[in-house]
Every structure is written in C-alpha cells, then in structure tokens.
Amino acid sequence: MMLKALFSASRDLSPDQVRKFMEARRPDEYTLLDVRQPAEYKRGHIPGARLIPLPDLSERLTELDPNKPTIVY
Secondary structure (H helix, E strand, C coil), X not given: CCHHHHHCCCCCCXXXXXXXXXXXXXXXXXXXXXXXXXXXXXXXXXXXXXXCCHHHHHHCHHHCCCCCCEEEC
C-alpha cells in the first residue's frame, strides 16, 4: 500500500469538526493516528490514538485499515 493512496482523499478538519466526527461514531469506526515522536506521545495524547511516528509511517501502512477514515495529528 502506498502512502499517497491511503491519504489521497484527505481534507482538513477543524478541531471542532474532528470532535463532532468522533462523538458521532464508535471508536472502532475510524482510526485516530498520532504521528508524533514517542516522547511527545508519552507526554500526552488523545485517548484512543494509535502511535505511528511519521518517519515510520510508510513502513507501517499495513497496520492501518484503508476502509476506515483515518484522522491524523
């Protein structure tokens, strides 16, 4: 799977839009992806977020479900 294919249908959402999106769905209906470094994630992250640091993302794409919306921060 190529990185471009996974995120080709992307759009920017405001924090309020993301909050409403998440509130309207069960956690298993989307992926919340934190692409920061492990130390940043450890200091604090959104509950339910999955950590895949940006430098590792292309190698770990198979861990993401392409059939679910992915929210990246």
